[in-house]
Amino acid sequence: MQLLLIHSDYIEYEVKKSTPVAEKIEESFKSGRLDEALTAFIAVEKADESATDEVISKAIAEIKGVAAQVKAENIMVYPYAHLSSDLSSPKVAVSVLKAVEKELSGEFNVKRAPFGWYKAFKISCKGHPLSELSRSIVPDEAVPGSETSSCLASVKEEVVSEALKAESTAKSYWHVLTPDGTLHDATSFDFTGHENLQKFVNYEISKQRAVERAPPHVELMRRLEIADYEPGSDSGNMRYYPKGRLIKSLLEGYVLDESYKVGAMEVETPLMYDMEHPTLKKYLDRFPARQYSIESDKRNMFLRFAACFGQFLMNHDMTISYKNLPMKMIEMTRYSFRKEQRGELVGLRRLRAFTMPDMHSLCTDMEQAVAQFDSQYNMCIGLLDKVGIKVDDFEVAIRFTRDFYNENRDFITNLAKTVDKPVLVEMWDTRFFYFVLKFEFNFVDALAKASALSTVQIDVENAERYDINYIDTDGTAKRPVILHCSPSGAIERCIYGLLEKEAMKAENGGVPILPLWLSPTQVRVIPISDKHMDFALQVAEQLDCRVDIDDREDTVGKKVREAGREWVPYVVVVGDKEVETGNINVTVRSESQPNKPKKVEMTAEELNARVQSEIEGMPYKGLCLAKMLSKRPKFI
Incomplete structure (x- = not known):
């Protein structure tokens, strides 16, 4: 309870x-x-x-x-x-x-x-x-993290990888790396001016993942009609309303577009794999995640938790030359599945079914892999910035083996210099996983819980495991070094981060708003009365964006307040004056303060130009709901 x-x-x-x-x-x-x-x-x-x-x-x-x-x-x-x-x-x-x-x-x-x-x-x-x-409130006989169902005659033992077991016992050395290259002990570092980093460090070292109450984005995802829990499914599987599906689609398209720009080829692979496949069985034990396991035709299967399996099996069957490297492939996995523990599931922060852009790069050697790692690190910074999550909004974690650090100290220091702030370092004496280097950009929410967004890993095992080769300059077959990259992290986590960021902004006296290119309604036109409807339609027709019209039989004040509750970026109220002059008064949410709306007089053409300049270069889709608000159903 x-x-x-x-x-x-x-x-x-x-x-x-x-x-x-x-x-x-x-x-x-x-x-x-x-x-x-x-x-x-x-x-x-x-x-x-x-x-x-x-x-x-x-x-x-x-x-x-x-x-x-x-x-x-x-x-x-x-x-x-x-x-x-x-x-x-x-x-x-x-x-x-x-x-x-x-x-x-x-x-x-x-x-x-x-x-x-x-x-x-x-x-x-x-x-x-x-x-x-x-x-x-938990019954005494309930086992934390267990799942119960009266519909199941028997419950299979949860599949837990050896890597996940190793993660729980691995000896970690925690440091804070400053841009000058100094490694400080994380427990004694002076976090003055870096309070968010301190929250992140405490979260990582304590490993307290369970939540005691719902973070602010849970109420917002429902009120904004983005997403909601699905009681008819397993925990951590959500339903997305039209506005949420629009936002997800735009984010998915943007991440793919940015991946195409760096030469990634989009592929598609299965959701389900044979748990007894010899290569996959070995990989399962090297990936720190819990799997969904199912039975099909008396075979033990699992639902993918990443696109690695399909892409690596594809790489195994390909003919690859050194001229093709670095070679990148990406899949927008809708969905990936991880059997996250029950107490950790909340809203869009941690899910069991999620959309993950998963890119893998094959490199000739470690030198090329390190260069690609640096390039993708910077790509992820730029990508999140366009999403609306800035460098100041996330904390960086860099994880590596001690040997890799000693051999690449200057390179790792440069990662801290790039973001120009201290970063958390986790170091291991022994390599427990398939990677020797990994970074994550972590968003810390209003409850001081952290969630990883972008990540890149240097994988030194799986080319051997999947028998992936490329033909080198001398005609011999060689093993590539593989990079795993999720340019944005889970798409749902981006929405979570944006909502949490704006909730904290509102708590500190700001006006919450989504980036214009992601706002389900970009402009709302509100006619004062029925006689102004024709002019409202004329204004809407001059705007090349997601514009709707509030034609409901409510007071203008209530319509304006509802537009505010929906975070509509531009609100246009039209009455006699606007019909007479042809100009419109626009409330600009991004420039407003609580109870102090910023109103600007302009023409419809000028508003359209302003909107187009703000969304230039970003993906676009039309309205996901009826243009007239009176025609829309209520989802919540």
Whole structure:
């Protein structure tokens, strides 16, 4: 069970629409309000089904304890499925919520919001140190990281690679490398001015990957109708609404375009492989990831966690000359699968099914591999910058063996000089994995959790393992050195990073916004009344971008506020003055401050020119929803 406890001035709700699992309710249950209340937002999880009495008892103890601390006499029990991606059955959830309500009613004034209904609610959080608390309740018999399912007659033992086991026991030496080439002990480094790096170092050394509460992007991905949990699938498999699919598609296209520019050839390979294939079996034990395993025609199969297998098997069958090297191939893997542990799954930060651009480069030798590594390092910096994640937004981790560092000290120092800031170093005495050098650009979110974006690795094993050769200048067959590169990291992680970045920006008094080329609506035109609709249509027709028109029967103020809640970059309100002069007043979100919108008068042609200059050179797709807002369904 997941609990979010908010001490509030008031909480009120009103049901709007039932879902297929809605409980039957009386008319009086369709709205409710409590003043001076402790609101308990509750998500009942699958693991709770085997020990409901225990979970109920623990939840009541937690709620009572907090109520005593904040001196609350009123409690609102509020079902809130969005706290978890691994929900119980509706029947169990309702029974647990009713039991919590009943047990608390003896000591408190308790109201319960109905289960399975879309509800509008308002809450005013008091804002003191105890006013926002989260709790995770796990039955004593539940095993952390285990999966349960009443539909399975038997559960296979999880496949864990030898590399993953080695990672948990490997001796790491942690340092901070400064651009002057000095290696500092990470535990004693002065992080003044580099507080984000300190959060990242603490995260990496502690290896505390599980999350205790949902990070800000989870609420944003739903409110902006980008993505949501899919209760009909396995945890960590998401659904993407039209706006999310548009953003993903644009990001995928951009990463592929940038890869084409450096000579990568796009390929496509299978999602499923034979676990007993001799070459693949050996590779599985060298890759630090948990696999999804399935059975097909009495053969043990696994779902790919990267595009390495398919591309390396393809390389094995190719005829390759030294003239072809460095040779690059890329696949946009929709999807790759990794059996991430349950407590680590949250929103778009860590998933079990994700879209990964996976590029591999075959190089003649280590000298060429190091040169390519440097080139791809810089390519990744430039690519993320265009996505909207700048050098100041991420922290760099560089991981290598001690021998490789001693032989390439100047090169590694130059990686820190390129970003012009200290970077985290993890060094090993022994090579545990297939690579000798690796970097990652890591985004640190509002909860101080880090997630890797771009990465490149120098692989010294797999050319031998997959029997990959190239013909050298003397006519002999030689093994290439292989680079693994994900130019952006998982596409979902880019969206996560952008949302978290803007959430932190808003927290610090800024106005959140997506890059214009990624904004589902780039310009919104709002006619003041029906008589201004023709002019609104004329304005929209002059704009070569994703423009929509808010033709709904709402007040102009509400339409403007909703455009703000959707982070629409340019908002045009047209009335009598605009019709008369032909000019338009444009609210420019990127130049606005909270409660201080920046308005600029211009022509439609000038607005179009401004938009085109901002999105020049970036991928473009048309609107993903109806142009008229009145024609659009609500997804959430």
